[in-house]
Amino acid sequence: MRAAVFHEAGKPLAIETVADPRPQPGQIVIAVSGAGICGSDLHMTQHPGFAAPGLILGHEFAGTVAALGEGVAGDWKVGDRVTAVPLFPCKDCEACDAHLPQLCPNGRFAGTTLDTPGAYAQYVAARADMVQKVPAGVGDVEAAMIEPLAVGHHTFSRADMRKGEAVLIMGGGPIGAAVALFARAAGAAHVVVSEPAVERRERCMALGATATIDPSKEDPGQRFMELTGTRPSVVFECVGMPGLVQQAVNMAAIRGRVVVAGVLFTEDKVLHVAALGKEVSIIYSQAYNERDFEAVIDALARNVIDARPMHTATISLDEVPVVFESLRNNPAQCKVLIDPSL
Structure with a gap:
């Protein structure tokens, strides 16, 4: 697959061909229809030591189910429109027992480690228990903004x-x-x-x-x-x-x-x-949990909120290196989405 890859602080991301993610047991691979560029991604890549060379960023995403890993429970099927809470919690600590995966001291976010590559790519893997369906009434642009919402x-x-x-x-x-x-x-x-x-x-x-x-x-x-x-x-x-x-x-x-x-x-x-x-x-307030994703999806589906003014641009993977750097100081932009199909 094609992906935007980080190599070194101070240098633009590189568009490369990398191996497609294979779903591990309990995981779902998602074909990305939209991935948001987050300010934390910009911060991670600004100073040496925060992001590992070879990292694929991106924790704001939505798309369709492309593959199911062994042992995935539920009625998931290829083609389902989905988003995912981009967390990989340990499920065996005080925070996880309290159903607060965002506070798990052993947890990881998608797009922050080499073991959990993110969605600046054609495909991304997520934990099946963190995946949520996107109803028909929520468009692809809104779906890709569920995480920041x-x-x-x-x-x-x-x-x-x-x-x-x-x-x-x-x-x-x-x-x-x-x-x-x-x-x-x-x-x-x-x-x-x-x-x-x-x-x-x-x-x-x-x-x-x-x-x-x-x-x-x-x-x-x-x-x-x-x-x-x-x-x-x-x-x-x-x-x-x-x-x-x-x-x-x-x-x-x-x-x-x-x-x-x-x-x-x-x-x-x-x-x-x-x-x-x-x-x-x-x-x-730290990040979110599954209930916040559910509340946002429900609010979008019922037209309780209109988040469209937050979306300011959609770009292709090829445009990512230049646009990503431009966002370090550009208040005119809010939520820029990457569409790997462009």
Whole structure:
């Protein structure tokens, strides 16, 4: 099969012919109809040591069943339209026992190790118990975005949001945009997105945000009060930069919730007395689980949400090396999909 292969940080991905994946026991091989380029893929390939030479990236994907491994249970058949939770958990730890595979300390994501190659290719293997059917009412483009939507759904669900609440989202990238989509669909009275890039602010408005703030020109907390007449009951931190959790705590209402989805690899400081004085809850959100995928698929199938504004381009495998590098600093793009059939 043809695939986009990583070899070295600082160099573009290479389009190569590699061996087709063979389904191991308990696995399903999927013919990829769409694979999303994720910001984590860009980060993994930016610095030496994070991605192994020869790695095929890609953990956002959908397609059709191409082959079944030995012992696969259920009524799966070749040609079924599917997506998959791109996790390979150990199924024998505290997290797995709690049905939280995304928190498995021994688990792996598709597209992150040589043993679990990803979907920047014509075919990808997934654990059969992580595969989910895509109903006829969900198009191929939407199906390929189920994974990033599931990240947003999990982040949103961690807030236990109540109808009519005021929500502030810090960051209008794919995660923040998806959170806006679900918060508005769930009945939030105000969904305000703080984002410096004008293209992202416009996209979030198309996805259901009630207002946006440019934090490079306005104080987000003060502007939120002007727009809504209240402080946010929930603040979603979807950026991952030092100081933003503290800023979120400062802006949150009495007994507000701060949900942290932004990934930060360095130490940060939080003045705990600021949270203590308002009994603010700080909650973390990591990836998703099978239930988030099910909820997203159901919402798409019933037209509860319209995620199409998140899709900004579809490219062929041959275009991946150039487009992939261009996405390192391009807020005009949101969800770029790879279609290996092009």
